[in-house]
Amino acid sequence: MTQFGDDLIQSLQEVAAYTKGEDVPGMVIHHAVSPSEVRKKAKLTQAEMAPLMGMSLSGYQKWEQGRRTVSGPAQTLLRVLEKNPKAVIDALAS
Structure with missing residues (x-):
């Protein structure tokens, strides 16, 4: 697989982990400010x-x-x- 494909799969795995409430090192989430x-x-x-x-x-x-x-x-x-x-x-x- 290409580097892009590997990076894409890793990113999707990180998003899946985040949505399950798991801590994802290095992931920064910006929340909208009112x-x-x-x-x-x-x-x-x-x-x-x-x-x-x-x-x-x-x-x-x-x-x-x-x-x-x-x-x-x-x-x-x-x-x-x-x-x-x-x-x-x-x-x-x-």
């Missing part, structure tokens, strides 16, 4: 949060309303905001 929960935890208004995310207020509100999907890079920024809002605010203010 924009509204992050914003509330940071004690920000929607009007304050939107520019931090680099978007309009209406675009940000669509995220919170579930009418727009949060992209991968935006999810990453939300995770950083969730962990350390001051660092993001300070970095974007300079």
Whole structure:
């Protein structure tokens, strides 16, 4: 079998193990972050949060309303905001 085939089989076995609740070393699972929960935890208004995310207020509100999907890079920024809002605010203010 080819290397690709071997890797594909290994990946499928890892997914199967994960779905059974087994620990899979090296597997990283990213869970979606709620924009509204992050914003509330940071004690920000929607009007304050939107520019931090680099978007309009209406675009940000669509995220919170579930009418727009949060992209991968935006999810990453939300995770950083969730962990350390001051660092993001300070970095974007300079």
